[in-house]
Amino acid sequence: MPSKKKYIFSISNQKGGVGKTTTAINLGSFLADQGKKVLLIDLDPQANLSSGVGFSTKIDGNWQNANKAPYSSIYDVLTQEKNISEVFVTTDIKNLFLVPSHLSLAGAEIELASQLARESLLKKAIENFDEEFDYIFIDSPPSLGLLTINSLVAANKVIVPIQCEYFALEGLGQLIETVRMVKNLNSELELGGVILTMFDARTNLATQVVDEVRKYFKDLVFETVIPRNVRLSEAPSYGKPINLYDTKSSGASSYKKLAKEFSSRFV
Ligand SMILES: Nc1ncnc2c1ncn2[C@@H]1O[C@H](COP(=O)(O)OP(=O)(O)OP(=O)(O)O)[C@@H](O)[C@H]1O
Ligand SMILES: [Mg+2]
Structure with missing residues (x-):
């Protein structure tokens, strides 16, 4: 892989609401x-x-009718109607770019089922996209279906957010097994890191989960733990990352710290 696409991260956990998108x-x-x-x-x-x-x-x-996307999205990329270069957009944050999604993607699992090399559609699209980035992040849906498989096949590292709650480790075996299977299609793929999210210092349970996850995943777990912070859950309704919504919040300082740790790990 050319060095300009050195770091492609699939943010995956088939469990819903664990903090992938956040x-x-x-x-x-x-x-x-x-x-x-x-x-x-x-x-x-x-x-x-x-x-x-x-x-x-x-x-x-x-919401638009699922069949009438008002803009180009990742759906058009996966159906090979458009290149990523025609679809990606700037955001309010300098240096931050987005390939948007659209509800029409919900039908993609079925529509793409008969496509040749359907697991590698995103990988191919990224390879054909001639723009340099330091980091590419793919936000996966909460399932282990064709979309998540595309995310894993396109990536070289998997980042797994884990919510500091009861049953935190449940289902991770299945995710790891899927990663192992995807290695047949993409031998580069490896677990890149585990991020503990929504930590609530008031409960013993959260501390127990942190200990358990660290014991299991060892150095793969980032030092920085993301606390439960209401500002983080409010920010999306304003369409703002936390650094534009509330810089002083604990959510902002923890994600800032995580970003420092991240860029020193993935240089
Ligand atoms: N650290 C946090 N503190 C408080 N709320 C949070 C935190 N992280 C995420 N949330 C909220 O929890 C919910 C789930 O988070 P998020 O959408 O990031 O998870 P997800 O894994 O992407 O979910 P899905 O599987 O549905 O895609 C959202 O409402 C989000 O705003
Ligand atoms: Mg999400």
Whole structure:
């Protein structure tokens, strides 16, 4: 792989609501703040990443008919109608770019099922995209279906956010098995890191989960733990990463710290 595409991260965990999208938005924007050139690829039909960085996925306040996308999106890339170069957009953050998603992507699993090399559509699109980035992040949906497989095949590292809650480790075996299977298609792929999210210092349980995850994944776990912070959950409704919404919040300082740790790990 050419060095300009050295770091392609798939942010994956088939468990829903563990902080995949929040991490893509805020880790991505603090890395961009550091001067890194970052591309976020929204591979989830929910398009939370797209709206979370201020991209309008609505027209006149309504969700569009799934078949009538009002803008070009990752859907057009996967169906090979468009190149990423025609679809990616700038955001309010300098150095931060987005390939938006659209609800029409929800049908992609079925529509692409008969495509040749359907697992490698995103990989091919990224290879054909002739622009340099320091980091590319792919935000995966909460499933292990064709979209997540595309995310894993396109990446060279998997980042797994884990919520500091009961059952945190449940289902991770399945994810790791999927990563192992994807290695047949993409031998470069490896686990790049585990991020502990939504830590609540008031509970013993959260501390126990942190210990358990560290014991299991060892050095792969980032030192920085992301606390539960209401400002992080409010920011997406304003279409803003936390560094534009509330710089002083604990959510902002923790994602800033994570971004520092991240760029020193992935130089
Ligand atoms: N550290 C945090 N503190 C408080 N709320 C958070 C935090 N991280 C995420 N949230 C909120 O929790 C919810 C789930 O987070 P997020 O959307 O990032 O998870 P996800 O893994 O991308 O979910 P999905 O699997 O549905 O794509 C969102 O409402 C988000 O705003
Ligand atoms: Mg998400």
